[in-house]
Amino acid sequence: MSKVLLVHAKGGPPLGHVLSRAAAKAQVHLLALSALPPAVAGDAHRLCASVVTPTDADRGDLVSLIVARAKAVGADAVLTFSEYAVVAVAEACEALGLPGAGGAAALARDKRLMRRTWHEHGLPQPEFRPVATEADLHEAATRLPFPLLLKAAWSAGSTAHQIIRSPHEVSGAWRRSREVMAESAQLGYAELHVAEADADFVVEQIVTGTAAEWFDDPGWGDYVSVEGVVARGVFHPVCVSGRMPTVEPFTERAGITPAQLSPAAQDRIVALARDSVDALGLRDCGIHTEIKLGADGRMWLIETAARFGGAMTVPQIEEVFDLDLIGMLVDHLLGRPVAWPERALTPAQARGAAGSLVVLAVDGAGAAWQDRRVWDFPAVADRVPLSRGSRLSVVAESSVADGSTVPVYDPAAGANTMAALCLLSAADPRTVLRDFETLVDALPRILPAAQLEEVSR
Secondary structure (H helix, E strand, O other): OOEEEEEEOOOOOOHHHHHHHHHOOOEEEEEEOOOOOHHHHHHHHHHOOEEEOOOHHHHHOHHHHHHHHHHHHOOOEEEEOOHHHHHHHHHHHHHHOOOOOOOOHHHHOOHHHHHHHHHHOOOOOOOEEEEOOHHHHHHHHOOOOOOEEEEEOOOOOOOOOEEEOOHHHHHHHHHHHHHHHHHHHHHOOOOOOOOOHHHOEEEEEOOOOOOOOOOOOOOOOOEEEEEEEEEOOEEEEEEEEEEOOOEOOOEOOEEEEOOOOOHHHHHHHHHHHHHHHHHHOOOOEEEEEEEEEOHHHOEEEEEEEOOOOOOOHHHHHHHHHOOOHHHHHHHHHOOOOOOOOOOOOOHHHOOOEEEEEEEOOEOOOOOEOOOOEEOOHHHHHHHOOOOOOOEEEEOHHHOOOOOOEOOOOOOOOHHHHOOEEEEEEEOOHHHHHHHHHHHHHHHHHHOOEOOHHHHHO
């Protein structure tokens, strides 16, 4: 039986989903760089031939660690679904002579290199400057139009994003972003391979997006993501996912599969995603490309990742289009034939729709809840009036336990302050969007109020 080394770290699709699909295709050996979520720890030991958690001393040379473990188990393929381990796994695959993202993986991880590559290819994106020091940021602020967005070059989940509206906000934004990156590293949300990656930033112009010219219904966010795969250097788009509007500064609230776009609009979006992926030169990996939508048909590239979309994007695609992307990628890396979609699938080909909602302590307008609340999914499932036929569930491994106080939303920390991740299935994308709006509005009323002693804990 073929053997696969799966490198687990924070982020990506839920580990439970990944393990069950990968184990159906090969013998799985798990190298856990992050602690296993309690909700799936038992399944991990049941589904995997081995589970190894390296010591801190073993992590000094992550590529060598992965290579050694792959050789020890006789792995025929090595893969990860975590943003924070993508580069290390790509380099390990190169050393082992196995298919992987390739030497260009860092271009799809370091936002400075990514934007420089796209600039060299003449692709549309916000004007930007790389910054490594506070002085660099002050200099960039004299050359770019306000407002600006400061991003950590190696972050994910909108972590350490800071909007800078005037020159006097530059120093404060720099300090706060550096603090958040340090805090994220303590939580395990940080690049695992590149030394001092938390010191690398990029600042960029904030372009004005609009959803009104792209969607027939109100309520959609002004950006989308194209999900797909690169197989032997050829990009295969799978579908386009839509979004709810972000929470300031640009924290993602919900993704919906598929996006309710016209065929012509989807074709234009997918074409730009293809250009972005081709420019990066990736070889064998999942792909997640985010694109900002503007007026008069304008688009700007936000980022491309050499891995599948996080949260519940992969399970959503499986439910809606009956495609097991995890299993298909495992098959491909093992040299088995895979029938990738000939072109991006459309809403007309979907079997209903599905979406994932990140529970944050903010209302539909992005304002903080007026008081602290306790997460209680049974109360949510029982009392939120969803559409007929809609089904709501909670992703336990990505959520706090029932009875836990919902964290205060921190704009700089982004998704680090989420309380839960919910999955909703419905008849069509419009219904998912409407039900999510209902859910967001209902949460601060339905969830129990936190007592003072709960908040202090």
